[in-house]
Amino acid sequence: MTDPSFALTLSCPNKPGIVMKVSALIYEAGGDIVTAQQFDDTLENRFFMRVVFRCATGKMDVPALRALLATLGDELEADWQLRDRSQPRRVMILVSKFDHCLADLLYRWRRGEQAMDITAIVSNHPRETFNGLDLSGLRFEYLPSTKETKPQQEQKLWSLIEETGTELVVLARYMQVLSDDLSARLAGRCINIHHSFLPSFKGARPYHQAHARGVKVIGATAHYVTADLDEGPIIAQDVEPISHGDTPEDLIRRGRDIERRVLAKAVRHHLDDRILLNGSRTVVFD
Incomplete structure (x- = not known):
């Protein structure tokens, strides 16, 4: 497109x-x-x-x-x-073991709905984790990370970003917290999908947090990454009603649908130059 x-x-x-x-x-x-x-x-x-x-x-x-x-x-x-606009942006997608957001982005890209060139798929899990997805023709990089090796892993990641001329990094349920240094380098060009309606339920296991509070809606938030965890400028959000009968597992299952459509919307808006940063907020021209 x-x-x-x-x-x-x-x-x-x-x-x-x-x-x-x-x-x-x-x-x-x-x-x-x-x-x-x-x-x-x-x-x-x-x-x-x-x-x-x-x-x-x-x-x-x-x-x-x-x-x-x-x-x-x-x-x-x-x-x-x-x-x-005739030159698609170069996009790198980072993912951990949950592949629903990656699968959705690849589908929309192959359908021509996301005007981007994918420079690489990067994961802290091996390629075999994604055997259910069609990654043919795409570069895949396995960059495992531990607490001890995180600085070296991020240096390899940054080198890959520079080598490929990547303009946008998408964290498609990449369950690693980026360092302050890498977050600063990627300011305004790294989008994360958080499986919660921020600013509520930050950090880990947000659906379990939401269930414990007895909320009546769940949601997802796409935002730019900053050094402050889950505090970056919000791009897109959506919610879905739930009931007292839903378990945390039900919330997780239903949340996957929200996550992938919210992330897709945020990525599409960025690719189409519809997002302008306004301090800790964004202006989004739909």
Whole structure:
């Protein structure tokens, strides 16, 4: 699902005239705006914008466009990113023994629903763990980890990320806590699926925690990874009602469906440049 168009995302202190200036710049560069979305965070006085545009005059001079955007970005004190949407992002998927999220991502990728190039599947469990999945044509790396070998394992992982040019890391039920150092290196480009509706029931065995509290809904949360465990900016969430008759095992079974659809949504939004960071929160343009 590649698209011969460009996506511009921008955030900056709010002031009058931002939309006009961005639109005029795109027009002058020969662009034709297809979609424009914006949000004004009045509490933080910060402006967010996502624009998708095509070239209306033949081939676009992208270096010249970037130079114009850099000048405007300095004027607006903006964080901005321009991406050619015809180039799928390079994505690495990390997984432990639970493979339902991995299976769902692979299915959507093969169906063309997730515009990404998979650089590798990485697991702390051997390939035989995933014999039920079709991993043909995909690079698989087995990187076991213990408390003693964790620094060396993460160094191998980081080397693999750099070697493959990976732009996004997806923790598809990867049951290892990333170190503060690796979390910092992957800031804004590492998505985790937590099997709970955060900020409730952080850490291990959240479904058992939820059952012990007698909750009436369970959920899942996709968020960017930070050094603070399960505290990163939230991207997507969903819930499902449960009853007093559901056991922890029932919650786990039903939770798998929520987890995979929430993770898929978060990954799709990231790949489509729909997420802008806003401090500890996100702006998500659906």
